[in-house]
Amino acid sequence: MKIKFVDLAGQNLEISERVAAEMDAVHSATSYVGGHQVESFEREFAEFLDVKRVVAVANGTDALRIALLALGVGPGDEVITVPMTFIATAASIVQIGARPRFVDIDPATGNMSLPALRSFLESLPRNERRAVRAIVPVHLYGLPAQIVELKEIAAEFNLKLVEDACQAHGARVRTADGMKMAGTIGDAGCFSFYPGKNLGAWGDGGAVATNDEEVAHRVRSLSNHGRLSHYAHEICGYNSRLDSIQAAVLRAKLEKLDEWNQRRRVVASAYRELLAPLDAQPILEPEGFESCYHLFVIRSNKRDAVRNALLQAEIECGIHYPVPLHLQPALAYLGYRAGDFPASEALADTTLSLPMHPHLDGQEILRTVQVVTTALPLSTEPFPATPSRNASPVVGTASSGA
Template sequence: MKIKFVDLLAQNEEIRDRIERELAELHRHTAYVGGESVESFEREFAKFLGVDHAIGVGSGTDALRLALLALGIGPGDEVITTPMSFIATTAAVLQTGATPAFVDVNPDTGNIDAEAVRRYLRGGDFRAPNGPKAILPVHLYGLPAPMNELSEIANSFHLDLIEDACQAHGARVMTRDGWRSAGSFGAAACFSFYPGKNLGAWGEAGAVVTGDGELAAAVRALRDHGRISHYAHDRIGYNARLDALQAAVLRAKLEHLGGWNARRRRIAATYRDLLRDSGLLLPLELPGVESVYHLFVVRSPDRDQIRQALLNDGIECGIHYPVPIHLQPACGALGYKPGDFPVSESFADTVLSLPMHPHLKDSDLERIAGVVRSAMRSNHTSLAGGLRPETSVAPPLANGN
């Protein structure tokens, strides 16, 4: 029997009754773009995160681009970010005309390293004429980046902080004032509702969240052709609106998100028990942060062999990400080279994402762990026989972004 990497059908079964009612409503009202269901979702998602404003947009990439533009980031400006992410994080910076400046990630977490950010800022050797204007951390795999440290750095260097929270719906960070949601720290935070995310739509969707009313108004205008009233446009904007069908699905799934995230955390704990002492590097449970395990990513120099054994057994898995962004052909003009970010490059060579979704059964986890352990054993036997397996650079990905 196949084990899926994500199981969207199982999610649909849980929301079936509500979504049928919502679709019947949509059928009657024919308000397909914007409207009441989008506004309700925006209010409910803002409440879920404990922020003042959420603005639904067309995708996570739109959310990043519009948040950066609304903050005035553009040509000549630098945005400090991580090379260990989906390419959209960097693409959004480039789409504003600004220059991404990468710093390496922390070897324990894969998240941007706060000390490396500080060193970069102190070094003063910048890549664009205006120097750094913002820091754009990513909460990689659902684990919050070091937000207390990054907030402090952003304050002392007078930079905007924008969170790429596309993988971290409901993750939390302990602060001096108690737990806060990932997404509530920056001037703005950006979410993707790509179908496989912890909160996923039935198509493309995203949101910008912010505590700043003026910024929220600017993003609202930018997502809708710079519109400030029906026929008045005070700037050239984009068509980046959220549609009502996606909002209806997101409202229905938002009711389940807390429970689904809790189940993901229990699955991570079970994986950790089953794979303890296996020789794999497992994701750390750090004090003061609560991951929502969008992905459960293990690391091993034998990654490719383990991946092949899982696929042979009908177990879907992925690699997030096999090529760090600074080495992507699309980013060649930025002038980075292999060796510039050794920790990110080592992640790219060793990471493997095991199946992770709230509908996995304990028996699935036992089967996955069994295949992983036996692949590691047989690989060590073959290494002992003197064979060094080739490592593939960029295996095909079965699971989108």
């Protein structure tokens, strides 16, 4: 029997009655863009995150693009991010006319390296430093980046902090005020509701979360034609809105999100325990960080052998991501070269995402680990510091998305 990478049908079974009732409400209100469903979702997601405002937009890429614009970042500015992420993180920076500047990741967590960020900022001559306006850390695979420390660095260098929380719905991190949700600590947090996300719609969707009323106002204006009223416009904005059908689905799934994330954490700890004797190198979950396990990622220099064994056994898996962004053709104009970001390149060469979803059962976990074991015996080989760049084909499933 095939083992799925994500199981959206399993989610649908749990929410179908609730969504059917909401769909009736959508059709009787005939309010298909914005309206009651979207407003309710924004309020409920803000409550879930414990943040002042959530503004729903059309997708996660727009959430990043519009959040940056709302914070005053634009043409000619520079924005620091990581190369080990989905293209949209950098594309949103490019789309506002700004230039992405990469810093490397921490090899243990896959998230932005604080020493790399600090040494990059300190190495810039004063006139170049002025162009840098914001930091966009990514909570990769659902594990929060070191956002408390990043906020301190952002304040020290007078930079805006925009969290790419597109993979981190419900992930939490310890702060001086207790555990806080990823996406609520920076100036703005950006979410994607692409179907395969922990909180996924039945199409595209996104949101910006913020504790700053003024930023929320600007995001709303930018995402809805700069509207003051139906035909009064303060700026020429964009059409980037969530529709009511997606909002109705998201409201139903939001009620399940805590439980589903908890189940993902159970799957993750089973994987960790069963994989412990192997040289599988799961991404670390440091003390004080609570991943929402959007993905469960192992690392191996035998990655391609493990992947082939899984695919042969009809177990879906993925590579997130096979080519770091500084080596993507779309960003070649930035002038980076292979070797510039060794930790990102090493992760791209060794990373493998195992099936991960709330409906994965014990048998499926066991079978997956058994197959991994056949290709990955108790290895004593050292983990490569700077592996060669081998061209790995992109693997994904229709629903795994970015």
